[in-house]
Amino acid sequence: MADRARVAILISGRGSNMAALIYAARADDCPYEIALVTGDKPDAPGLSLARAEGIDILRLDDKSLGATYWKALQEALDAARIDTIALAGFMRIIPTDFVARWAGRMVNIHPSLLPRHPGLRSHDAVLAAGETTTGATVHLVSDQVDSGAILGQVEVAVLPGDTADSLATRVLIAEHQLYPRILSEFVTRERDPDWIVAKVGGLALALPETRFKTSHGAPGWKVGSPSSDKFFAIMWLSHHGEESTAVLLKTSGQDEMAQLIAAEPDLYFRPAYYGPSDWIGLRLDRAGVGWDHVAEWLSRSWQTTAPPRLTRLLRVADEF
Numbered sequence: 551m552a553d554r555a556r557v558a559i560l561i562s563g564r565g566s567n568m569a570a571l572i573y574a575a576r577a578d579d580c581p582y583e584i585a586l587v588t589g590d591k592p593d594a595p596g597l598s599l600a601r602a603e604g605i606d607i608l609r610l611d612d613k614s615l616g617a618t619y620w621k622a623l624q625e626a627l628d629a630a631r632i633d634t635i636a637l638a639g640f641m642r643i644i645p646t647d648f649v650a651r652w653a654g655r656m657v658n659i660h661p662s663l664l665p666r667h668p669g670l671r672s673h674d675a676v677l678a679a680g681e682t683t684t685g686a687t688v689h690l691v692s693d694q695v696d697s698g699a700i701l702g703q704v705e706v707a708v709l710p711g712d713t714a715d716s717l718a719t720r721v722l723i724a725e726h727q728l729y730p731r732i733l734s735e736f737v738t739r740e741r742d743p744d745w746i747v748a749k750v751g752g753l754a755l756a757l758p759e760t761r762f763k764t765s766h767g768a769p770g771w772k773v774g775s776p777s778s779d780k781f782f783a784i785m786w787l788s789h790h791g792e793e794s795t796a797v798l799l800k801t802s803g804q805d806e807m808a809q810l811i812a813a814e815p816d817l818y819f820r821p822a823y824y825g826p827s828d829w830i831g832l833r834l835d836r837a838g839v840g841w842d843h844v845a846e847w848l849s850r851s852w853q854t855t856a857p858p859r860l861t862r863l864l865r866v867a868d869e870f
C-alpha cells in the first residue's frame with residue numbers, strides 16, 4: 551500500500567504488543583508501517599526483537615535525563631517523519647508539552663475496559679471488584695493517565711479461579727488482536743473525506759463571522775455579513791476525474807501560487823476547473839497532514855477574504 555502512515559512504537563519492556571503491530575504491518579493492505587521503535591530503557595527486550603525484524607530502533611536512556619530525554623525523543627520522531635505514536639507498555643508519565651505536541655496523534659493500549667480500572671495493576675483491581683468481564687482499550691493519550699478518547703475495546707471474560715496472571719495472559723491475547731485493528735482504523739479515518747470535511751469545517755468555523763455554504767455542491771465556508779459574504783475555503787472532493795481530497799484556499803496571486811506548486815508539487819496544485827484564479831489546492835488525503843499548517847492557511851485565506859472591519863479587529867487583537 552502506497553503512502554502508509556509512519557508509526558513509532560514506544561516501549562519499556564518485552565514488547566509483545568509491539569510485535570503484534572509489527573507483524574500486522576507486514577500485510578500488503580496494512581495502512582501503517584512501523585518506522586521506528588524506541589522507548590526509555592536501552593536494554594528493553596522488545597528493542598532487540600524489533601531490530602531483528604529489520605525495524606529501525608533507537609536505544610534512548612531516560613535515567614534522570616528529564617527534558618533532555620524528551621528532546622532527544624522528539625528529534626528522533628521528527629527525523630523519522632513520524633505521523634502517529636503508538637505506546638505499547640511504555641512506563642513513563644509523559645510531560646504535558648509532549649502530549650500537547652502529539653495531541654490526536656498518540657495512542658495507547660491499556661489492559662482493562664476503560665474508564666474502569668485505569669493505572670497500574672488493573673487485573674488485581676478487576677478481581678478485587680468481583681467483575682465478571684474485563685478487556686482491553688485503545689485510546690488517545692491525553693493529559694490524564696488512561697483517560698483520553700476511547701478508540702476501541704475488546705471484552706474478555708473473567709473465569710472462576712482467575713488470578714491476576716492468568717487474566718493478564720488472556721487479556722494480552724485480546725490486546726494483540728485489538729491494537730493492530732484499531733491502529734489501522736485510526737490512521738485511515740484521517741483519509742475519509744467525511745472526516746476531513748468535518749475537520750476543516752471545525753477549523754474554518756472557529757474563525758470570526760464564518761458560515762458553511764456549498765459552492766457548486768462542494769462544502770465551503772464564507773466570511774462576512776450574509777449580504778456580502780465571500781468564500782475563503784472550498785472543499786475539492788475527487789471531482790472532474792481527479793482522485794483527491796483537498797481544500798481550496800485564496801493565495802495572494804499567481805506568483806505565489808506558482809512558487810508554492812513548484813516548491814511542493816505533492817502538496818499544492820492548481821485547480822484547473824477554477825481557471826486562472828487565486829485559488830490553490832492543498833491536498834489533505836495524505837498520511838500525516840499538518841493540521842496546524844492547514845489552520846494557518848485557513849486563517850490566511852480568511853484574512854485575504856474578510857471585510858476590512860473584521861481584519862482590523864484581528865490586527866488590534868494581535869497587537870495585545
Ligand code: GRF
Nearest residue numbers: 564565566567639659660661
Ligand atoms: C500490556 O498489557 C499493555 O496493555 C500495557 O502494558 C503491557 C505491555 O505488554 N500498557 P507488552 O510489552 O506489550 O508485552
